[in-house]
Amino acid sequence: MGPGPINADPRVLRAMSAALVGQYDPVMTGYMTETQELYRRVFRTANDATLLVDGTARAGIEAAMVSLLKPGETVLVPIFGRFGHLLAEIGERVGARVVRLETEWGRVFDPAEIEAALDEHRPRMLAVVHGDTSTTLAQPLQDLGPMCRERDVLFYTDTTASLGGNVFDADGWMLDATTTGLQKCLAGPSGSSPITLSDRAARVIGARRSVEAGIAAEGDAVGAPDRIRSNYFDLAMILDYWGPRRLNHHTEATSMLYAARECARILVEEGVDAAVERHRLHGGAMAAGLAELGLELFGDQAHRMNNVIGVRIPDGVDGDAVRGELLMDYGIEIGTSFGPLNGVVWRVGVMGYNARRDTVLTTLAVLEQVLRRHGVRAGGGVDAALDSYAGAARDSEHASGDDGRGEGTPSELHAEPVT
Amino acid sequence: MGPGPINADPRVLRAMSAALVGQYDPVMTGYMTETQELYRRVFRTANDATLLVDGTARAGIEAAMVSLLKPGETVLVPIFGRFGHLLAEIGERVGARVVRLETEWGRVFDPAEIEAALDEHRPRMLAVVHGDTSTTLAQPLQDLGPMCRERDVLFYTDTTASLGGNVFDADGWMLDATTTGLQKCLAGPSGSSPITLSDRAARVIGARRSVEAGIAAEGDAVGAPDRIRSNYFDLAMILDYWGPRRLNHHTEATSMLYAARECARILVEEGVDAAVERHRLHGGAMAAGLAELGLELFGDQAHRMNNVIGVRIPDGVDGDAVRGELLMDYGIEIGTSFGPLNGVVWRVGVMGYNARRDTVLTTLAVLEQVLRRHGVRAGGGVDAALDSYAGAARDSEHASGDDGRGEGTPSELHAEPVT
Numbered sequence: 001m002g003p004g005p006i007n008a009d010p011r012v013l014r015a016m017s018a019a020l021v022g023q024y025d026p027v028m029t030g031y032m033t034e035t036q037e038l039y040r041r042v043f044r045t046a047n048d049a050t051l052l053v054d055g056t057a058r059a060g061i062e063a064a065m066v067s068l069l070k071p072g073e074t075v076l077v078p079i080f081g082r083f084g085h086l087l088a089e090i091g092e093r094v095g096a097r098v099v100r101l102e103t104e105w106g107r108v109f110d111p112a113e114i115e116a117a118l119d120e121h122r123p124r125m126l127a128v129v130h131g132d133t134s135t136t137l138a139q140p141l142q143d144l145g146p147m148c149r150e151r152d153v154l155f156y157t158d159t160t161a162s163l164g165g166n167v168f169d170a171d172g173w174m175l176d177a178t179t180t181g182l183q184k185c186l187a188g189p190s191g192s193s194p195i196t197l198s199d200r201a202a203r204v205i206g207a208r209r210s211v212e213a214g215i216a217a218e219g220d221a222v223g224a225p226d227r228i229r230s231n232y233f234d235l236a237m238i239l240d241y242w243g244p245r246r247l248n249h250h251t252e253a254t255s256m257l258y259a260a261r262e263c264a265r266i267l268v269e270e271g272v273d274a275a276v277e278r279h280r281l282h283g284g285a286m287a288a289g290l291a292e293l294g295l296e297l298f299g300d301q302a303h304r305m306n307n308v309i310g311v312r313i314p315d316g317v318d319g320d321a322v323r324g325e326l327l328m329d330y331g332i333e334i335g336t337s338f339g340p341l342n343g344v345v346w347r348v349g350v351m352g353y354n355a356r357r358d359t360v361l362t363t364l365a366v367l368e369q370v371l372r373r374h375g376v377r378a379g380g381g382v383d384a385a386l387d388s389y390a391g392a393a394r395d396s397e398h399a400s401g402d403d404g405r406g407e408g409t410p411s412e413l414h415a416e417p418v419t
Numbered sequence: 420m421g422p423g424p425i426n427a428d429p430r431v432l433r434a435m436s437a438a439l440v441g442q443y444d445p446v447m448t449g450y451m452t453e454t455q456e457l458y459r460r461v462f463r464t465a466n467d468a469t470l471l472v473d474g475t476a477r478a479g480i481e482a483a484m485v486s487l488l489k490p491g492e493t494v495l496v497p498i499f500g501r502f503g504h505l506l507a508e509i510g511e512r513v514g515a516r517v518v519r520l521e522t523e524w525g526r527v528f529d530p531a532e533i534e535a536a537l538d539e540h541r542p543r544m545l546a547v548v549h550g551d552t553s554t555t556l557a558q559p560l561q562d563l564g565p566m567c568r569e570r571d572v573l574f575y576t577d578t579t580a581s582l583g584g585n586v587f588d589a590d591g592w593m594l595d596a597t598t599t600g601l602q603k604c605l606a607g608p609s610g611s612s613p614i615t616l617s618d619r620a621a622r623v624i625g626a627r628r629s630v631e632a633g634i635a636a637e638g639d640a641v642g643a644p645d646r647i648r649s650n651y652f653d654l655a656m657i658l659d660y661w662g663p664r665r666l667n668h669h670t671e672a673t674s675m676l677y678a679a680r681e682c683a684r685i686l687v688e689e690g691v692d693a694a695v696e697r698h699r700l701h702g703g704a705m706a707a708g709l710a711e712l713g714l715e716l717f718g719d720q721a722h723r724m725n726n727v728i729g730v731r732i733p734d735g736v737d738g739d740a741v742r743g744e745l746l747m748d749y750g751i752e753i754g755t756s757f758g759p760l761n762g763v764v765w766r767v768g769v770m771g772y773n774a775r776r777d778t779v780l781t782t783l784a785v786l787e788q789v790l791r792r793h794g795v796r797a798g799g800g801v802d803a804a805l806d807s808y809a810g811a812a813r814d815s816e817h818a819s820g821d822d823g824r825g826e827g828t829p830s831e832l833h834a835e836p837v838t
Binding site: 002004005006007008013014016017018019020022023025054055056057058059062066081082083084085086088089090092093094095134181183189190191212213214215216223227228229230231232233248250251252253254255256259327333338339342 | 608634673
């Protein structure tokens with residue numbers, strides 16, 4: 001029940017134990033094509049360039065940034081937590097000029113702040129995380145796409161912490177590049193990074209395309225003028241591998257492809273909307289329970305991700321000792337956070353395979369016991385969560401006939417039980 | 420039976436279906452420590468800095484080169500096949516000055532040629548693949564270590580194609596950096612890259628150490644003067660994650676760690692020497708059988724890897740049609756090669772879980788049938804392989820009392836059945 005990685009869906013674990021097949025076996029290339037189509041549905045996109053980067057979530061981030069940004073180009077990075085700092089750092093490492101826009105950890109940006117910075121700095125790219133697990137908040141993205149399109153700025157987001165558990169719409173929000181990982185709401189292990197690129201982004205990358213000397217055929221450009229500063233993360237080469245030419249790059253991580261494919265199959269079978277609603281429901285119940293236990297919810301709750309809840313560690317309580325008891329005595333893991341929030345907040349995840357009623361109620365029951373042993377007069381968490389579930393069931397009955405969500409956006413609705 | 424990836428050992432597949440644990444769970448950190456110790460035995464090293472890079476084999480290559488080489492430094496790359504070209508290209512991409520030393524595909528370098536180039540170009544690093552699967556040959560490395568040490572040159576090799584199936588000795592050969600992958604003789608899936616660094620190399624990398632802004636504590640250097648040009652491949656950061664400080668970098672790819680750990684456990688249980696001998700035995704039988712079928716063995720057989728055999732595709736035979744029939748009618752995959760050898764040679768792998776008597780004999784029996792249908796009067800391959808096995812058994816009896824290998828090096832011995 002931490003902020004991720006979480007325990008994977010057993011279907012995903014079983015998928016990884018399937019026998020390997022050769023990388024040009026028709027079964028394998030068929031799986032690759034199927035995986036691309038599945039992730040188009042997960043990202044909500046028609047992008048042809050939808051594929052896996054073989055590495056953990058930050059491998060996808062670096063691949064997107066090093067392939068899209070030439071040295072010296074400007075990238076604007078709004079930072080509202082640890083992972084904004086990561087995007088800025090990766091931008092610097094790939095040789096871009098990085099403009100940071102910072103806000104305190106616990107809030108997100110008003111789109112107008114970002115628009116003003118776009119006008120002031122005229123970047124090539126806007127790079128922003130969607131949900132920053134370090135603070136539990138999600139930056140609203142839907143207004144940023146048109147701003148970027150008007151200014152010919154590439155719009156990139158990382159959705160590792162949010163995808164599958166929060167509303168996301170790559171095409172509707174006009175994203176040029178989106179990256180993610182499996183280990184949060186997608187219910188898989190870390191180690192594969194699904195990514196999607198708009199046609200516009202694919203053209204930018206295609207202009208930097210080169211072919212390795214050891215496999216080049218006549219007419220291939222072995223050294224392009226703006227060659228990408230990484231071979232492993234050269235998305236032009238990786239697109240040649242995933243595309244009809246099937247030009248060898250790395251050897252695809254077959255077992256991780258099986259995992260990524262199964263994660264998306266599970267999500268598409270459930271329905272992406274239904275999965276988001278499930279995260280909203282159980283995340284809301286958890287937040288209600290934690291608040292009732294007397295824990296102060298951290299950050300702007302109107303913009304909290306559905307799938308992770310931050311609470312301030314009560315004064316006088318040893319946060320690591322509580323976490324250690326939860327893990328060693330009950331087998332339940334929760335997290336603290338990074339940087340200014342390290343030792344200040346606990347983060348409780350309700351995501352992927354763990355976004356369930358039994359996990360929420362058990363965690364609250366156990367946490368109450370551990371808090372009491374640490375001198376906190378806690379109680380009522382389970383009851384508050386059960387009330388939250390009952391309220392959601394009533395809302396759902398009343399709302400029958402519409403889409404079941406009422407008029408609010410999910411991010412407004414999910415906060416209701418805790419206000 | 421291709422040049423890799425090959426089908427994994429079922430134990431490795433089962434290991435990947437184990438439940439995930441949190442990245443700071445004592446079980447997980449215990450597995451990390453155990454995996455480091457196992458790979459010290461596989462690489463034959465006492466290097467403290469022995470760990471996994473989360474990506475395919477070329478992720479390990481890029482991590483080593485980008486972390487060890489500063490922009491503008493010179494790297495000497497002897498090239499005897501596709502993967503030498505890859506090292507050179509990655510060297511260029513990380514900003515190094517690359518000096519290429521090329522030889523025709525099908526031979527390796529005399530150490531004196533490399534020594535002369537070291538003196539002429541005075542590089543910071545010598546980067547050479549151990550076994551280049553594209554040509555099936557292995558470069559002898561044992562003489563190069565002292566040459567590098569005398570000249571204060573960092574000595575790096577990639578052993579993706581060779582480790583576990585050919586004699587290798589990281590410390591005895593004075594290597595500063597060695598990288599590998601799981602998908603060849605280690606009998607696992609692609610997607611994790613074990614790597615080991617000498618103390619000297621670890622110091623070079625440590626001098627470039629920085630800490631991410633989002634997780635820095637007081638006194639941490641957030642931006643080092645020679646900061647490594649990649650975050651994902653920053654081995655200083657990855658060492659902080661694998662070391663006692665356990666400073667968060669990426670989220671370890673847990674299932675791939677389980678796979679890498681199981682690959683090494685299997686190898687260490689068998690004994691690394693015994694595994695090399697097994698590859699020599701079955702590779703030798705396969706080579707004898709292929710030669711008897713009338714196929715010309717490709718390249719300098721005195722320096723062939725134990726685990727992969729190249730043969731020239733007979734004149735007038737459609738190499739891809741033969742490979743297609745083997746795959747679709749018999750479920751047996753073999754490879755062709757890259758660049759100048761694409762469509763010119765077939766490559767037959769005998770490695771990892773596939774280095775067995777039944778796989779060798781079945782492949783030869785089936786290949787004979789397919790060759791005949793393509794008009795090649797082939798025969799006797801199975802008999803030659805059986806003779807090779809019988810000869811090896813007699814040698815083994817005669818040699819009882821010594822180490823069973825006679826006086827020759829494995830690479831000399833393995834060629835015997837085909838001369």
